Amino acid sequence: MTTPGRPELSLVLYPDPVLRRKTPTVTVFDGNLRSLAEAMFEIMTAERGIGLAAPQVGRSVRLLVAAFEEEGVPPTALVNPKLVSSSGSVVMTEGCLSFPGIFAELRRAESIRVEAQDLDGEKISIEADGLYARVLLHEMDHLDGRLFIDLFSHAQRIRTRPALRELEKAWERRKKGV
Ligand SMILES: [Zn+2]
Numbered sequence: 025m026t027t028p029g030r031p032e033l034s035l036v037l038y039p040d041p042v043l044r045r046k047t048p049t050v051t052v053f054d055g056n057l058r059s060l061a062e063a064m065f066e067i068m069t070a071e072r073g074i075g076l077a078a079p080q081v082g083r084s085v086r087l088l089v090a091a092f093e094e095e096g097v098p099p100t101a102l103v104n105p106k107l108v109s110s111s112g113s114v115v116m117t118e119g120c121l122s123f124p125g126i127f128a129e130l131r132r133a134e135s136i137r138v139e140a141q142d143l144d145g146e147k148i149s150i151e152a153d154g155l156y157a158r159v160l161l162h163e164m165d166h167l168d169g170r171l172f173i174d175l176f177s178h179a180q181r182i183r184t185r186p187a188l189r190e191l192e193k194a195w196e197r198r199k200k201g202v
Pocket of ligand 1: 119120121122162166
């Protein structure tokens, strides 16, 4: 059954081209944006993710959601987020809902400050560190069409090549409707 006004969305997997598109700035803060964010929260929760960017549900919209309440981060939707400052660097294991089964240790900033807008268009500023910073950096990359595989070392590329190839083959099959 479909809910009126609620977009029918599902998780988009690599190598869907929408994942490589840079998202345009959001200028209209309306019910559609809120419905999109709500659908993204539902998909993220169902997939046990802690962050999700709109291109991952097939929408080229500058919107991300994140939540992991055990770390004290309530469900957060950020529109038009911008990295304002960053410091430190830390290596953590990272995965992505659009790349099932693929994980890699990646170095990113440890602490960041992000300015964004909420779903009403109000300006917000967020300080994040550790895992929260990692999630925001990963999801902000998605909004520019950058994927975590772009940060892989040569050795990580070689190790994950068979799994990426499988995802590519599965995508080709879906495209042909097989
Ligand atoms: Zn991702």
